[in-house]
Amino acid sequence: MTTGTGNIVAPLPFPTAARRELADGQLRANLRRATHTIRDKRLRVVGEVPDWPALRRSGAAIKDDVLARLPELLEQFEAAATAAGATVHWARDATEACTLVTELVQRTGSTEVVKVKSMATQEIGLNEALAEVGIEAVETDLAELIVQLADDTPSHILVPAIHYNRRQIRDIFASRMPGVDLDKLTDDPPALAEAARRHLRAKFLSAKVAISGANFAVAETGTLVVVESEGNGRMCLTLPETLISVVGVEKLLPTFRDLEVFLQLLPRSSTGERMNPYTSLWTGVTPGDGPQTLHIVLVDNGRTETLADPVGRQALRCIRCSACLNVCPVYERVGGHAYGSVYPGPIGAILSPQMTGPDAGANRTLPYASTLCGACFDACPVRIDIPEVLVHLRQRGVDARRGRPSAERTAMRALAWTMRDRRRYAAALRAARRGAAPLRLVTGARGQVRRLPWPLSAWTASRDAPLPAGRTFRDWWAGRDRTGGEGTGGDRG
Amino acid sequence: MRIALFVTCVNDLVFPATGQAVVRVLERLGHTVEFPVEQSCCGQMHANSGYRAEALPLVRNFVDTFGRYDAVVAPSGSCVAMVRESYPRLAGPDPELAAAVAELAPRVHELSELLVDVLGVTDVGAAFPHRVTYHPTCHGLRMLRLGDRPLRLLRAVRGLDLVELPGAEECCGFGGTFAVKNADVSAAMLADKCAAVCDTGAAYVAAADNSCLAHIGGGLSRRGRSTPGAPRAVHYAEILASTEEEA
Amino acid sequence: MGTVDRSARDEILARIRAVRPDEPVSVPREYRTGPVAGGTVGEPGEAEAAALDGELIELLVDRLVDYRATVRRCAPQDVPGALAELLGEVPTVVVPPGAPVRWLSAYLGRIRRDGDPEPLTVADLDAPGVAVVTGCAVAIAQTGTLLLDGAPDQGRRLLSLVPDHHLCVVRAGQVVGGVPEALARLADPTRPTTLVSGPSATSDIELDRVEGVHGPRRLDVLVVTD
Known part of the structure; x- marks a missing residue:
């Protein structure tokens, strides 16, 4: 089995990266505003x-x-797309996919390509690979x-610049966009959209090669589908002579009619819209309409590895909608960069470590980046039980290290050993209560402790801790x- | 009906008043409550941290302890969710245990489910003349789908002024070992939750889980050290147990 | 282009075969019979069908307006007048090869038909003051979506993309309730097909929708009803 490579590896443990992001108050405010806006919109249109x-x-079932x-479906797709005039290529991992695409672009002689937003190409690090051989994406x-x-990296699947607000975007355009009209550039979103339109217009109209991903690939017909808003997708998919579409092998749908669900x-x-402004469907090449050369690169890059896990494979249902990011309370506080992978948030926490295997970078810390609150599962349109997979991956991590000493496992074992026997458990409760007794002298009015030793110091760093009660429930x-029912009063307070 | 109380390990040791409150409410309604002393912990922390092997004996112990009762009640949405939602998965590979879990799980209820669905009661004869806001904890909200059951119970409490908590459905940031393993993120979530709670002007924030309440209450207590008058955290069972005499 | 490396293909397929789930999956389709998609049970009578069409059109108009499209309604005989009015001072109008000549019979500006005699160039379409008038294959009421499938009255994809102003003529009989009915109506799903729901827009700034980026910034829809 080949594991996935590319921009899906967290360089830092999640808690460390999260601490860095939490220090940025502007980021928190931007994320809060954006995620809350989209949450309300989603609820409204789903509710109808x-x-x-x-x-x-x-x-989910499809x-x-x-x-x-x-x-079988991949073979069917390949046959249908080929019959319609496309050339289908296969790539085992990120490196192979980048090499393939780079060669295809070089063959056209073009040194510039226009790109439709695509997670697959972000994942494999295509822009970096093209830059290495002098092709500007x-x-x-x-x-x-x-x-x-x-010169930043994406922080969200759908809106890679979600971490910037309108004022920051204005400043980026003002300092980095060649030829921008500073007089007309305000931080009003329509003015920013207008600036992007002017900046890209000439590139669209003159580009010879475009690179896209695909939201869906229909096995029955060989059709590719791109779902977008701005029309930049249509420009790239329609005007250039050559189109190269990079598609994860799990993007397939069996029949054209299955699109009616997705x-x-x-x-x-x-x-959070009833329908996005533009959806393009194309099958191979059509004489006189659109690119006359179409290459489709089917990418594995760790998807097979993910497929091998009976619990974890449900992550491959993902259609990259971002709903789980938008509702995640952890994502809302730290943003996408804390996850280190192009797939951030709850789906990233289960996808990245499965695609790369747990030993890549700090990916093994990602399944712990969740309170298991379940908001992601509720929002997921294909019912990926993300909390279930998170717990499963934690279990896989623990099982993989069974042979090695671990303070946490020793504690968990001791706790379980104590708790499964009534006498041991009752004795432990008494011991805990007695052990806490001296602390009672130092608590505040609410019976709360301000500072505890490691590892519970992590708790008391930001909140007081309750003490074991004077008398256990049992x-x-x-x-x-002994006294016969009611009358012993409560231990309130 | 033989109702067994599963008090949960956290309540047994740290919050016995919550267990006592459940007993008082049910006895006031004329039911007999039993407390099988063989009970210990549901194993949630083990299972959610990836220690399935360590959790399994606790699953067995739970099934052995509570299998004979008509109804089992626990004042914890999270522990009940563990039994009903996660036990079947944990027990899966062991057909005998899986069958016992499948048989028992539907009879295990969070307190508001027992009161509203099984016993058909919303007014439990309580009085609590205070302003209260309610935080629906995640597992009660999204795994058990408790819905407005706890709110219906609280609305029927005499003198209680129930105020809505903005962003109520957002996680407080506890998440078991998350509070320690990702302490900074947890603290950031807690700060937002505490601010929302304080903004309601309530004297109490109630919930169905003492572990989340320990987290929220700990945050409020820390705030209270600088600004006295911060709301107190209280399990809603304790509100339901309060009567006119105490009020 | 025949230099495709088969070894990657064979290896990927082989490893998928080795690990894929072995249980067949049956796909439930209750949404097709649910309260939205199913519509009415049984065949509606003529009067009912007309009322139903009326409701669909109301819904379509409501959705399109929500996207900030300009919507007009007219009877079949009034199409030329309505289009001329919508076009106003627009100096040049582009039409696909099969657009009915009658559509623009009241329009006084310059009309350029794609492919007559030559295909229009991108520069032709990108010139200032160019609008395009097309028909559509089908329209979805619930989502306010127009489907263009390259039929003669819709033409090549770039026709409805490059000009900054797109007018689309929708006949009442082309309006369906939901996405499933619309896809089922497409004559040939392998034709290049575009779904258009309002003018171009973006949600990329603070996740709020703003109209007007690369696609046509003005979308006018003329709904033709009897």
Whole structure:
């Protein structure tokens, strides 16, 4: 099995990276505003679809069906796309995919390509690979353009520049966008959109090569689908002579009709719209209309590794809508950069470590980046039980290190050993209560402790800790049994 | 009906008043409560931290302890969710245990489920003349789908002024070992939750889980050291147990 | 271009075969019979069908207006007048090869038909003051979506993309309730197809929608009803 490579490896442990991001008050304010805006919109448009639960069930099942029949469907897709005039290529990992695409671009003689926003190309680090051989990749999605101009990395699946507010975007455009008209450039969003339009117009109209991803690939017909808002996608998919589409192998749908489910689920889940402004569907090449050369690069890059885990494989249902990021209380506080991978948030926490295997960088810390609050599962249009997979990956991590000494496992074992026997458990409760007794002398009015030793110091760094009560519940119950029921009063307060 | 109380390990040691409150409410309504002393912990911390092997004996102990009762009640949405949602998965590989779990799990109820759904009561005869806001803890909200059951119970309490908590459905940041492993993020979430609670002007913030309340209450207590009058955290069972005499 | 490396393909397929789930999956489709998608049970009578069409059109208009499209309604005989009015002072109008000549019979500006005699160039379409008038294949009421599939009255994809002003003529009979009915109506799903829902827009600044980026910034829809 080959594990995934590319921009899906967290360089720093999540808690360390999160601490760095938490220090940025502006970032927190921007994220809070953006995620709360989109949450309300999503709830409104999902609420008006009475069939939503049925659509989610169908969406999940269609994707599970794809995973069960993946080899056959890939072959069917390849045959249909080839018959329609496309050339289909296969890449085992990020390096192979980048090499393939680079060679395809070089063959056209072009040194500039326009790009439709694509997670697959972010994942494999395509822009970096193209830059190495002197090919400039121009990102045309507004948020990708902002990130590219700022020389930054994406922090969100759908809106890579979600960490910037309008004022910051204005400043980036003002200092980095060649030829920008500073007189007309305000921080009003329509003015910013207008600046992007002017900046990219000439590039669209003259580009010879475009690179895209695909939201869906239909096995039955060989059709690719791109869902977008701005029209930059349509420009790239229509005007250049050559189009190269980089597609993860799990993007397949069995039939054209299956789109009827996903074209309902995706827009409402991602931008909170009934439908996104533009969706393009194309099959191979069409004489006289659009690119006359189409290459499709099917990428594995750790998806097979993910498929091998019976619990974790549900992550491959993901349609990259970002709903889980937008509702995640952890993501809302730290943003996407804390996850280190192009796939941040709850889905990233289960996707990145599975694609790379747990030993890549600090990816093993990602499954712990969650309170298991379950908001992601509720929002997921394809019913990925993210909390279940998070716990499962934690378990895989613990199991993989069974042979090695670990303070945490020793503690967990001791605790379980104590708790599964009534006498040991009762004795431990008494010991805990007695051990806490001296602390009672130093507590405040609320019976709370201000500072505890490591590892509980992590708790008391930002909150007081409650003390074991003067009498455990079972002691109270035992005393009550002796005195015969009610009358022993409570231990309130 | 034989109702067994699963008090939960945290309540047994740190919050016995909550267990006592459950007993008082149910006895006031004329029911008999039993407390099987063989009980210990549901194993949630182990399971959620990835220690399935360590959690399994606790699953067995739970099933052995509570299998014979008509109804089991626990004052914890999180522990009940563990039993109903996670036990089937944990027990899966052991068919005998899985069958015992499947048989028992539907009879395990969070307090508001027992009162509202099984016993058909919303007015438990309580009085609590204070302003209260309610935080629906995540596992009660999204795993058990407790909905407005606790709120219906609280609205029926005499003298209680229930005020809405803005952003109520957002996690408080506790998350078990998350509070220690990702302490900084947890603290950031806690700060927002405490601010929302304080803004309501409530004297108490109630919830269905003492572990989340220990976290929220600890944050409020820390705030209270600088600004006295911060709300106090209280399990809603203790509000339901309060009567006119005490009020 | 025949230099595709088969070894990667064979290896990927082989390893997927080795690890994929072995249980077949059955896909539930309750959404097709649910309260939205299913519509009415049984065949509606003529009067009911007309009322239903009326509701769909109301819904379509509501959705399009929500996207800030300009919507007009007219009877079939009034199409030329309505289009001329919508076009106003626009100096040049582009039409696909199969657009009915009658559509622009009341329009006084310059009309350029794609492919007559030559295909229009990108520069032709990008010139200032150019609008495009097309038909559509089908329209979705619930989502305010127009589907263009390259039929003769819709033309090549770039026609409805490059000009900054797009007018789309929708006949009442082309309006369906939801996404499933619309996809089922497409004559050939392998034709290049574009779904248009309002003028171009972005949600990339603070996740709030702003109209007007690269696609046409003005979308006018003329709904033709009897």
